[in-house]
Amino acid sequence: MTKHAPSAPQIGARSRQWKRFLATTAVAAIVASSCGGDNAADSSGSEEPTVLVTTSIWADIVANVACDGLVEIETIVPPGADPHAFEPSLSGRQRMDDAALIITNGLGLEEGLDDTIDAAVNAGTPVLRVAEHIDTIVFSFDRDDDGNARDPHVWFDPVRVSDVLPQIAQRLVDELNIEADAVDGCLRAYQAELAAVDAEIAAMVGQIPERDRNLVTSHDALGYFADRYGFDVIGTVIPSASTLAETNPRQLEELAQIIERAGVSAIFAEREHATDDAGALASRVGNVAVVTLRTGSLGEPDGEAGTYLRFLLSNAELIAGALG
Numbered sequence: 001m002t003k004h005a006p007s008a009p010q011i012g013a014r015s016r017q018w019k020r021f022l023a024t025t026a027v028a029a030i031v032a033s034s035c036g037g038d039n040a041a042d043s044s045g046s047e048e049p050t051v052l053v054t055t056s057i058w059a060d061i062v063a064n065v066a067c068d069g070l071v072e073i074e075t076i077v078p079p080g081a082d083p084h085a086f087e088p089s090l091s092g093r094q095r096m097d098d099a100a101l102i103i104t105n106g107l108g109l110e111e112g113l114d115d116t117i118d119a120a121v122n123a124g125t126p127v128l129r130v131a132e133h134i135d136t137i138v139f140s141f142d143r144d145d146d147g148n149a150r151d152p153h154v155w156f157d158p159v160r161v162s163d164v165l166p167q168i169a170q171r172l173v174d175e176l177n178i179e180a181d182a183v184d185g186c187l188r189a190y191q192a193e194l195a196a197v198d199a200e201i202a203a204m205v206g207q208i209p210e211r212d213r214n215l216v217t218s219h220d221a222l223g224y225f226a227d228r229y230g231f232d233v234i235g236t237v238i239p240s241a242s243t244l245a246e247t248n249p250r251q252l253e254e255l256a257q258i259i260e261r262a263g264v265s266a267i268f269a270e271r272e273h274a275t276d277d278a279g280a281l282a283s284r285v286g287n288v289a290v291v292t293l294r295t296g297s298l299g300e301p302d303g304e305a306g307t308y309l310r311f312l313l314s315n316a317e318l319i320a321g322a323l324g
Helices: 014-018 056-065 090-098 114-122 158-176 180-205 223-229 249-262 276-285 308-323
Strands: 002-004 027-029 050-053 072-075 101-104 127-129 214-219 232-238 266-270 289-293
Touching: 050 056, 050 090, 056 072, 056 101, 056 158, 056 180, 056 308, 090 114, 101 114, 101 158, 114 127, 127 158, 158 180, 158 223, 180 223, 180 308, 214 249, 223 232, 232 249, 232 276, 249 276, 266 276, 266 308, 276 289, 289 308
Parallel strands: 027 072, 050 072, 050 101, 101 127, 214 232, 214 266, 266 289
Antiparallel strands: 002 027
């Protein structure tokens, strides 16, 4: 099992304040192949209780709430992997049964893990499904029979994330019996960081003219970003909640016509998935860039998207640069 400590956000002077709170909490990846290979190494034997978190994004968020190193945090889906498609190894399943707490996004995001997580619940492992405590929106394009399928990509709105942090903190305190005052101090400090990043993003995208605030994406992942910062998602290459769905030539042709009418200058693809369809669509329209974002995973710890805060800012910079 590869272990690393979450690094402090390097965002101007705010990082110096945050360093007082950031802990040595380890964020680890359960290294396993998406086809279920058993490649995870043994745990380090730490005496701290273990919290399993499905994605690297939520693992970094939880690590900042539990910032005094009171718990050991491990990610289930390795950084760079697709949370929709990932399936755990045998050792990963055992670690879910043994964990003190599992934290998931929910709303179908981790569809390859749902059965295993349900089995862990039945075995007595407590689970917090974060999106159940967030004011969610419906998908722009992928709807259920009632027309109201809920969008799981809640982390693209830092205000919604900030609002759910008390729920995470309370479960950490209740399930792991850790010091409430320490967790509360880290919670408040991280909420201040999120508010600052939210303001920075709003100022950044505020330079984009209203007529150019149209998003075309690989799949329907930027609804919360659009809702928070005043954009419209006018089309998706794969109009589905899941990256496992497929597109078709007729749908791509209809989307090409939408792009031409709206004068869209960029299609936003996702680094975690193939970009062939987005590239073909851009070639069909002409004079349209394909801009690759990180959508479901953090990058390298020391990189431009190595923390959740840097993930938000780097994506916003790419969007603003492409549309501004």
